[in-house]
Amino acid sequence: MKDSTYPSLLLENAVNQFARLPGIGRKTAFRLALYVLESDRQFAEDFANAVLTLKNEVKRCRCCKNISDTDLCQICSNPKRDSSIVCVVESVRELMLIENTASFNGLYHVLGGVISPMDGIGPGDLEISSLVQRVEEGGIKEVVFALSTTTEGNTTAYYIARKLAHTGVLLSAVAQGVAVGDELQYADELTLGRSIENRVPYRL
Amino acid sequence: MKDSTYPSLLLENAVNQFARLPGIGRKTAFRLALYVLESDRQFAEDFANAVLTLKNEVKRCRCCKNISDTDLCQICSNPKRDSSIVCVVESVRELMLIENTASFNGLYHVLGGVISPMDGIGPGDLEISSLVQRVEEGGIKEVVFALSTTTEGNTTAYYIARKLAHTGVLLSAVAQGVAVGDELQYADELTLGRSIENRVPYRL
Numbered sequence: 001m002k003d004s005t006y007p008s009l010l011l012e013n014a015v016n017q018f019a020r021l022p023g024i025g026r027k028t029a030f031r032l033a034l035y036v037l038e039s040d041r042q043f044a045e046d047f048a049n050a051v052l053t054l055k056n057e058v059k060r061c062r063c064c065k066n067i068s069d070t071d072l073c074q075i076c077s078n079p080k081r082d083s084s085i086v087c088v089v090e091s092v093r094e095l096m097l098i099e100n101t102a103s104f105n106g107l108y109h110v111l112g113g114v115i116s117p118m119d120g121i122g123p124g125d126l127e128i129s130s131l132v133q134r135v136e137e138g139g140i141k142e143v144v145f146a147l148s149t150t151t152e153g154n155t156t157a158y159y160i161a162r163k164l165a166h167t168g169v170l171l172s173a174v175a176q177g178v179a180v181g182d183e184l185q186y187a188d189e190l191t192l193g194r195s196i197e198n199r200v201p202y203r204l
Numbered sequence: 205m206k207d208s209t210y211p212s213l214l215l216e217n218a219v220n221q222f223a224r225l226p227g228i229g230r231k232t233a234f235r236l237a238l239y240v241l242e243s244d245r246q247f248a249e250d251f252a253n254a255v256l257t258l259k260n261e262v263k264r265c266r267c268c269k270n271i272s273d274t275d276l277c278q279i280c281s282n283p284k285r286d287s288s289i290v291c292v293v294e295s296v297r298e299l300m301l302i303e304n305t306a307s308f309n310g311l312y313h314v315l316g317g318v319i320s321p322m323d324g325i326g327p328g329d330l331e332i333s334s335l336v337q338r339v340e341e342g343g344i345k346e347v348v349f350a351l352s353t354t355t356e357g358n359t360t361a362y363y364i365a366r367k368l369a370h371t372g373v374l375l376s377a378v379a380q381g382v383a384v385g386d387e388l389q390y391a392d393e394l395t396l397g398r399s400i401e402n403r404v405p406y407r408l
Binding site: 056058067073074093 | 247249262
C-alpha cells in the first residue's frame, strides 16, 4: 500500500503505529487499522485502554522481577514451590514457556534482558545485583541458568557465575542436546557433539 | 500459551484485546502485548492514542463517503478527476486498491458494505440513497460497479442498478478479469487495473 494514497492522516498515523509492532508489516497494519475503524467505538476504547493500563499499571514482583498485579507474584507467594532453587531467565516470555512445561517447581529470577554491548546493555541495566542479593540472603541452594545459548546468553551466565562465586551456591544450566522428536541426521554438528559429551545414563 | 499461566490479569486482558484483531492468534497477541510492555511509555501512549483518534475523529467525505480528514475528500476535491464517472466500492479498502492501480481517474462512492441478509445488512444500512441522489443531481454519466463477484456483491449491484434505472445513467461493471467467487480485496493490482479499464455495460 503506497503511503501517498492514504485518504486520511489519522488512518496513516494508525497504520504507522500498528506497523511498529514486531512482525506486523504495512499491509497487515492497514488491515488492522481498518478493522478498528469498522468496529464499534467500545472496541477501540477497550483496546486502547488495555494497552495503556498494561504499560502504566503492571507491577514487577519485588522478589523475582516477574510481571505481576501484586507486590509478590503468584509464583513467589506459592508455598508449594521449592524456594531453594532459582531459575534465571531473560524475560517473562521464557518464564512462561518453562512454566508451561510443568517440569520446574522452583522460583525464578527475571533479568530483563542479557548483556549485549552491541545494543548498549550492560550488567547494570539488568536485575543481576538483585539476584546476587537474593542468593546472599541465604536459603537458595541452586541457581539454574535458562538463558539462550547465544554469545550474549553465555556472556551473561558467565558474568553472573563470577558474581555468585563467593556465595558457594550450586550453579547449573539447562541441558544442551538434540531436540525431542528431532531426526538425528538433521541436528547441527555443534549440538550433536555437545549432546554426546553430555550423554546421560540410559533408563529402561 | 495456556491462559491459566499469565502472571498478570492486566497482561491477560491486553492479550485478549490484541487477539480480537483479525488474523492475530493468541500467541501473536502475547508477543505484541509483551512488546508493548517492554517498549517505552511513549510508544504505548502514541499507539493507544492513534487507535482512539482514528475511531473518534476520522470523518467521512460528504460526497463519496470515503474516510477523510476534511469535509470533502482529496479525491472529490481534486479538479483533475473526471467527476462524470463514479466508481461504486464496498469500502475504503477497495477504493485504495483501485487508486493504487492508477487505472481510474473518476470519483468514487463508498457503500460501507454490501447487501447481506445473513449478516442483517439491508440496503438501508448502506450509502445507496446518497448515491442515487448524487446521480439524480446530474453531472454523472457513468456508474461503474467495482464490487466483489460474490452473491452479496452481485445482489448489491443489481439492487443499485434497479434504483438508478430511471436516471438513464450508463451502468458498467469491472470486467470479469477478477475470478468469479473471489473477494475483491484479494485481487492483484494488475488484474484489478485491467478489469476497470475493460469494464463492460451492466445488464439487468
